[in-house]
Amino acid sequence: xxxxxxxxxxxxxxxxxxxxxxxxxxxxxxxxxxxxxxxxxxxxxxxxxxxxxxxxxxxxxxxxxxxxxxxxxxxxxxxxxxxxxxxxxxxxxxxxxxxxxxxxxxxxxxxxxxxxxxxxxxxxxxxxxxxxxxxxxxxxxxxxxxxxxxxxxxxxxxxxxxxxxxxxxxxxxxxxxxxxxxxxxxxxxxxxxxxxxxxxxxxxxxxxxxxxxxxxxxxxxxxxxxxxxxxxxxxxxxxxxxxxxxxxxxxxxxxxxxxxxxxxxxxxxxxxxxxxxxxxxxxxxxxxxxxxxxxxxxxxxxxxxxxxxxxxxxxxxxxxxxxxxxxxxxxxxxxxxxxxxxxxxxxxxxxxxxxxxxxxxxxxxxxxxxxxxxxxxxxxxxxxxxxxxxxxxxxxxxxxxxxxxxxxxxxxxxxxxxxxxxxxxxxxxxxxxxxxxxxxxxxxxxxxxxxxxxxxxxxxxxxxxxxxxxxxxxxxxxxxxx
Amino acid sequence: xxxxxxxxxxxxxxxxxxxxxxxxxxxxxxxxxxxxxxxxxxxxxxxxxxxxxxxxxxxxxxxxxxxxxxxxxxxxxxxxxxxxxxxxxxxxxxxxxxxxxxxxxxxxxxxxxxxxxxxxxxxxxxxxxxxxxxxxxxxxxxxxxxxxxxxxxxxxxxxxxxxxxxxxxxxxxxxxxxxxxxxxxxxxxxxxxxxxxxxxxxxxxxxxxxxxxxxxxxxxxxxxxxxxxxxxxxxxxxxxxxxxxxxxxxxxxxxxxxxxxxxxxxxxxxxxxxxxxxxxxxxxxxxxxxxxxxxxxxxxxxxxxxxxxxxxxxxxxxxxxxxxxxxxxxxxxxxxxxxxxxxxxxxxxxxxxxxxxxxxxxxxxxxxxxxxxxxxxxxxxxxxxxxxxxxxxxxxxxxxxxxxxxxxxxxxxxxxxxxxxxxxxxxxxxxxxxxxxxxxxxxxxxxxxxxxxxxxxxxxxxxxxxxxxxxxxxxxxxxxxx
Numbered sequence: 001x002x003x004x005x006x007x008x009x010x011x012x013x014x015x016x017x018x019x020x021x022x023x024x025x026x027x028x029x030x031x032x033x034x035x036x037x038x039x040x041x042x043x044x045x046x047x048x049x050x051x052x053x054x055x056x057x058x059x060x061x062x063x064x065x066x067x068x069x070x071x072x073x074x075x076x077x078x079x080x081x082x083x084x085x086x087x088x089x090x091x092x093x094x095x096x097x098x099x100x101x102x103x104x105x106x107x108x109x110x111x112x113x114x115x116x117x118x119x120x121x122x123x124x125x126x127x128x129x130x131x132x133x134x135x136x137x138x139x140x141x142x143x144x145x146x147x148x149x150x151x152x153x154x155x156x157x158x159x160x161x162x163x164x165x166x167x168x169x170x171x172x173x174x175x176x177x178x179x180x181x182x183x184x185x186x187x188x189x190x191x192x193x194x195x196x197x198x199x200x201x202x203x204x205x206x207x208x209x210x211x212x213x214x215x216x217x218x219x220x221x222x223x224x225x226x227x228x229x230x231x232x233x234x235x236x237x238x239x240x241x242x243x244x245x246x247x248x249x250x251x252x253x254x255x256x257x258x259x260x261x262x263x264x265x266x267x268x269x270x271x272x273x274x275x276x277x278x279x280x281x282x283x284x285x286x287x288x289x290x291x292x293x294x295x296x297x298x299x300x301x302x303x304x305x306x307x308x309x310x311x312x313x314x315x316x317x318x319x320x321x322x323x324x325x326x327x328x329x330x331x332x333x334x335x336x337x338x339x340x341x342x343x344x345x346x347x348x349x350x351x352x353x354x355x356x357x358x359x360x361x362x363x364x365x366x367x368x369x370x371x372x373x374x375x376x377x378x379x380x381x382x383x384x385x386x387x388x389x390x391x392x393x394x395x396x397x398x399x400x401x402x403x404x405x406x407x408x409x410x411x412x413x414x415x416x417x418x419x420x421x422x423x424x425x426x427x428x429x430x431x432x433x434x435x436x437x438x439x440x441x442x443x444x445x446x447x448x449x450x451x452x453x454x455x456x457x458x459x460x461x462x463x464x465x466x467x468x469x470x471x472x473x474x475x476x477x478x479x480x481x482x
Numbered sequence: 483x484x485x486x487x488x489x490x491x492x493x494x495x496x497x498x499x500x501x502x503x504x505x506x507x508x509x510x511x512x513x514x515x516x517x518x519x520x521x522x523x524x525x526x527x528x529x530x531x532x533x534x535x536x537x538x539x540x541x542x543x544x545x546x547x548x549x550x551x552x553x554x555x556x557x558x559x560x561x562x563x564x565x566x567x568x569x570x571x572x573x574x575x576x577x578x579x580x581x582x583x584x585x586x587x588x589x590x591x592x593x594x595x596x597x598x599x600x601x602x603x604x605x606x607x608x609x610x611x612x613x614x615x616x617x618x619x620x621x622x623x624x625x626x627x628x629x630x631x632x633x634x635x636x637x638x639x640x641x642x643x644x645x646x647x648x649x650x651x652x653x654x655x656x657x658x659x660x661x662x663x664x665x666x667x668x669x670x671x672x673x674x675x676x677x678x679x680x681x682x683x684x685x686x687x688x689x690x691x692x693x694x695x696x697x698x699x700x701x702x703x704x705x706x707x708x709x710x711x712x713x714x715x716x717x718x719x720x721x722x723x724x725x726x727x728x729x730x731x732x733x734x735x736x737x738x739x740x741x742x743x744x745x746x747x748x749x750x751x752x753x754x755x756x757x758x759x760x761x762x763x764x765x766x767x768x769x770x771x772x773x774x775x776x777x778x779x780x781x782x783x784x785x786x787x788x789x790x791x792x793x794x795x796x797x798x799x800x801x802x803x804x805x806x807x808x809x810x811x812x813x814x815x816x817x818x819x820x821x822x823x824x825x826x827x828x829x830x831x832x833x834x835x836x837x838x839x840x841x842x843x844x845x846x847x848x849x850x851x852x853x854x855x856x857x858x859x860x861x862x863x864x865x866x867x868x869x870x871x872x873x874x875x876x877x878x879x880x881x882x883x884x885x886x887x888x889x890x891x892x893x894x895x896x897x898x899x900x901x902x903x904x905x906x907x908x909x910x911x912x913x914x915x916x917x918x919x920x921x922x923x924x925x926x927x928x929x930x931x932x933x934x935x936x937x938x939x940x941x942x943x944x945x946x947x948x949x950x951x952x953x954x955x956x957x958x959x960x961x962x963x964x
Contacts, residue, residue, distance in 0.1 A: 155852060328895040328899060328900050329896045331895070332901045332904055333892060336888050359881060362877065362878070363877075363878045366874050366875060367952075367955070367959070368961070369871070370636070370637060370956060371956075371959075371962070388870060396844070396849070409818070413810040413811045413813070414771070417810060418810050419813050419814045419919070420901060420902045422810065422814055423905070470849075470852070474852060474853075479850070480853070
């Protein structure tokens with residue numbers, strides 16, 4: 001039973017139509033900003049729009065009934081093809097990137113990774129900078145949709161626990177889904193607007209405030225300055241970023257439950273508590289180190305530590321200081337924190353909190369059984385029982401995540417990266433973090449100097465990580481086509 | 483309910499009596515070799531023997547009924563205290579190590595890790611070199627005993643599947659246990675003798691052959707030369723080492739079943755097949771790399787690749803070439819291979835094959851369920867059904883192993899190791915490998931220059947890894963003392 005191709009073509013068309021609209025908006029922005037790229041963006045929008053229309057027209061008149069196989073194919077195809085159209089503006093003068101660099105930049109943008117091959121940001125046309133930020137913001141919407149609709153549908157990595165429906169038939173309840181989607185988008189928009197005004201009020205230019213609001217809320221990490229947040233040299237702005245990065249890392253359904261008309265039960269997800277506790281512990285450890293070793297003043301140390309811990313665990317990847325220069329301990333902590341991620345159901349990358357929470361619960365339960373072998377109690381996540389299959393699903397995801405990380409690191413070392421850079425680049429891509437923990441690809445450097453083969457591998461890895469591995473993997477299994 | 487202390491004291495006494503006898507034997511060897519350390523070894527043997535006798539006498543007249551808590555305490559106490567007595571010869575002239583260095587060397591020896599702080603091996607007194615090899619050989623016996631008797635008893639990391647008894651009461655069937663233990667020791671001895679004659683016949687001096695036979699069969703890795711196996715420059719000797727390293731990495735109960743009077747069922751364990759297949763794949767990959775990139779001749783490349791892959795995955799840690807100098811890809815492969823280990827029930831370290839086999843089976847089964855959600859078949863290891871609890875036990879072990887690795891790497895970076903060295907040293911210790919994958923602690927370097935704090939951490943980690951983490955961890959849980 002082959003997957004049906006036309007739901008993929010239709011969805012691709014609809015998404016590219018949105019991308020085309022965004023590109024048209026960039027043409028207008030370019031006119032307003034006077035950086036001379038209006039015609040380029042106009043042509044790009046026309047090209048993308050024409051392709052999008054063709055996709056939509058060929059599938060006219062068909063009912064949209066999505067099955068398991070179609071959903072997997074659709075997801076991968078969309079995330080591989082859309083970046084190609086988003087990359088077009090980077091080909092033209094004055095950016096003039098190679099096709100591989102442009103695709104890398106677009107993938108990094110749409111997956112909200114934030115790894116960049118572009119240096120001298122401060123000297124680039126503003127409309128190009130805004131396009132990078134806009135890609136991340138649009139990508140963020142796509143990722144939340146992925147986390148709420150597609151991944152639970154594909155039963156990936158324990159996500160079935162987050163399924164909106166209790167139906168065993170995995171049918172989608174469209175009206176309910178539409179209402180949730182609208183609420184989520186409204187919250188995402190509201191957070192962006194709030195973040196914009198906060199940045200602006202604290203001293204950013206409106207342009208910087210808009211760009212950084214776009215890339216903060218989606219935990220993306222692209223900046224308009226090479227120095228990232230160090231440019232602003234303001235503890236108030238850093239704390240604002242910390243608050244909104246954390247805000248963007250909480251599960252969006254959690255907001256829906258708080259603001260929506262849902263029941264009062266399960267208002268606070270256990271993963272949210274775990275996440276906040278973990279952040280406090282990591283900030284305390286790093287801040288202590290900075291006070292003792294650097295040495296920094298206590299409040300500065302707490303701010304710098306909080307900014308770095310939050311930027312990395314939320315997979316945003318901003319920098320308010322060159323943490324690689326803080327020495328071996330900070331670099332190691334950044335490297336290992338890159339595996340964690342924020343909450344499941346947000347735009348963050350990495351393993352993510354729900355899974356770490358379940359893993360931890362399984363381990364604690366198993367250790368208790370060493371002492372009390374005959375006590376059998378079901379595994380719980382908050383008030384919900386986690387089935388054996390869901391726990392296995394979590395374990396499988398973590399295994400595949402670590403395996404992808406290891407195989408990518410080997411592949412990167414085969415194309416010439418030294419072991420430290422290969423390990424760091426691997427987790428920065430698979431975990432959708434962005435900057436690495438080694439000087440070569442650290443927060444004040446870019447990926448520009450890596451060999452093309454590495455950029456291709458990393459582009460693939462960013463998509464693989466974003467789609468939580470399984471959705472890509474199953475396309476390569478013979479069972480998928482039987 | 484506190485654990486009883488006296489079974490620990492008695493066992494410690496008996497083991498130290500064996501160590502004392504070995505030290506007395508070293509005194510005789512020193513006389514024969516004429517290196518002037520006979521008196522030193524004699525005094526060491528007397529000290530150790532006196533302490534051992536005191537331990538045994540204080541527990542006289544008690545029946546030996548071991549319970550769960552006693553077994554855990556005993557295991558940890560023995561592996562922490564015995565190295566202190568084995569370290570005494572390194573204090574004296576002409577070695578004159580610091581207490582921390584001497585303890586590190588003894589722990590590395592008895593855990594068959596093979597990390598060393600001793601350079602200029604070629605210029606050291608032969609009796610000291612022989613003592614290092616002997617420690618590893620004795621440690622090997624202890625580890626097989628641990629794997630066959632203690633770990634299944636403590637139900638650690640899926641080891642319950644290897645329990646000799648089918649009794650649910652976890653009582654030990656002493657006559658059966660004694661017979662198995664004698665067979666295992668006989669096989670271990672026979673392998674050592676065979677290995678000795680093979681090395682001697684192929685050109686090693688009898689002294690080198692004895693030392694290397696001791697440290698090959700136990701997958702230890704201490705050598706009598708700084709250049710390790712590169713000293714002999716003989717492909718025949720390298721292949722002999724490969725065969726015996728693999729021989730020492732197969733489960734010893736597998737030999738008992740083949741040579742013993744057991745049933746014909748389950749003669750070949752699935753993990754043995756997985757292990758051999760994995761070795762062939764890794765050797766093919768590394769040899770291809772060496773032929774293309776170095777470039778080496780095909781047979782030399784296969785030999786060097788096989789030696790390196792086998793030395794690392796079996797956690798022996800010999801070197802027949804400086805693999806760190808082969809470039810980024812080889813170094814990365816060595817680093818990641820360090821996690822694997824040989825078969826469960828042997829002297830190898832790392833995660834080990836049985837667990838990787840079960841993990842892989844769980845993941846494959848889960849992915850199949852994505853396509854066929856309603857097919858339920860029990861998880862199998864060969865012909866035996868793996869229970870959910872055993873699978874969880876395997877998962878828990880792997881989680882604790884990776885967590886130990888990560889926390890140790892952070893701790894090592896906090897005491898000043900650069901991130902690459904910290905990561906490499908961490909897995910080399912927790913996995914009981916020995917040499918690292920970075921130049922600083924690579925196969926032609928030693929751990930001598932690391933800070934004392936790092937040596938203390940690594941000594942603890944070697945014991946932690948050797949005891950499969952859980953046996954140490956449970957001593958730190960409040961439940962253990964209730």
